Amino acid sequence: MNIFRRTIPLIIAFCLGIVMIFRYYVPHQSAEDLLTKYGEWVRIIGGFSIVLGLYSLFFTHYTKIKRGMPGWGYSIFVFIGFAVMVFLGLIKEFETFLSIISGKLIDVTSPFGSWEKSLTGTSYDWIYQYIFNACGATMFSILAFYIASAAYRTFRIRSVEATILLLAAVIIMIARVPIGGLISHWIPDLADWIMEVPNLAAKRGVLLGMCLGSISTALRIIFGIERGYLGGGE
């Protein structure tokens, strides 16, 4: 059993790790093809993994409803939302299927539109655009208030570092609005300097460390020293 849980995955990690390192130095088309093939495998595995995800999602929410856990009512909407979207999708598929077998052209003006040509205007698209996307945009827009709240907490002057952070932030904020340039051209210039010199230097420092860290981690994984991702440390 251990051979399937440890040995074979470690051999696969070693072989593919070495191949992928050398692929970077090989400009030949076959190296590019290998990467494309790898991408295809990832997508295929990803497709199957949706089943796993769905099972987990349904099981979690089913358990919540069954046990009457706090907020169980919201879990009902998971099933309703899923059923509605699948129903609309299947209806469209069914309509397309009927059109194909009857030899008729697909009516793109139908309320469900056409999968082949476009989903625009379909009920499926309507729900996606006006409910799902709108909810996503709402979450994103809340970010502005979260930034203000986090900034307030951070900018309270408690130490030298916090003071420097506050000063830098104030300069950048003033420089990024039109009034900054009107007060003095030094403010946008100073903001640019902060972004291009100290900020960029710090970013590059972090990046250099990250690159070395990633090489080191990759070596640990390839040579089987780091095997925590397989489950267990030993």
Next chain:
Amino acid sequence: MNCHYARSGLITLIIVLLAFPLAVLAQDKPSLMPPQDFIAFDTPNDDGKSISLIWKASESDREGVYYIIYAATSSKGPWKEQYRVLSTTRFKSDAPQYFGLSKDNEKWHFYEVTDINENPLSITTPTYFKLAVTDGTNTIAFPGIALSMPQGNWFDTSKINVLVFVIVFSFLVMYFISLARKNLNLFIRHIPGLDAIEETIGRATEMGRPILYLNGLLDMSSLSTIASTSILGKVARKVANYDSQIKVPCYDPIVMSVCQEVVKESYLEAGRPDAFKEDNIFFITNDQFAYAAAVDGIIVRHKPAANLYMGYYYAESLLIAETGAVSGAMQIAGTDSITQLPFFITTCDYTLMGEELYAASAYLSREPLQLGSLKGQDFGKGFIILMLVVGTIVSTIGYPFFVNLVRTF
């Protein structure tokens, strides 16, 4: 008579005055010279889809003078004009990835041909090229034909400096791992964020609340997610020892499966398989903001005592971490997403930056082999700092060779 001489003299003067600037102009614009040393060859360091054409730059190169490249699939033609190149552009020096950084590259024109009549180049038969130069009135052709066939290359020589660095760094890491095998006492600097994990779990246990652990938004092919799952294993083991609870809402179903296995193994190692609850590691959605909303909901409803955010994040980082901060949870973040680092720093008690995330698993495990790789990593950083200092000094005093040595294409 005198009047006649005066008139003749005036005409001569006018002719001389008119002729002088013309002569000067004629000197400024040297007569068109035929192209020299026209060569075609397979483009180096490429995937075998192009042919490179080079020819010597001429003294007659100027605005208005063009080189015309003709191509044919047979030496007998038919020849068809393919490209027209302005004579003041397209030099070998524009493509250092193929020709290096030699000063001589500025004396050669270069053109990379990828198609003939909008068809890809043949890899089984040669393609023939002719070159001519024209200033709009005169056209002079190169007396000969150049031919070549594209071939895929198996090694990109422009990346040799990267390869050398990777080999040197790998040997450094392997050397310190072998040192660690001999049980030498290696000193590793303290990382406060990782030292605080134990405290975090203890706090959660005392408060009787769960620990929330997130893996970021990338899939299992990402290094940060792999590092995150490794850390999860170490954290889960401590959680099992303390008899606390860990909740892992996942963004990716594969990551969820891996996390379930990792946590299960950790509980087994801790001798508490009975305490493992598979339902605590669950999939939410793979939509960014829906995921953020769900995690926020979990934070608000379950009020975890500690939140650990390890992995790669996007704009949802602040939405999640700020909710956690407001809920009063102790928070530790670790990410290699530079753009999200400021958000985590402002909202979390401890933040692991970049490489510290990768080092966390080795640091927490305290295994000598893993610690050896960390030591090698630190020496690699020292080497880079030394290179930066030397490079800055050498470039400042006017020697660019050091910068060219580490240049990547």
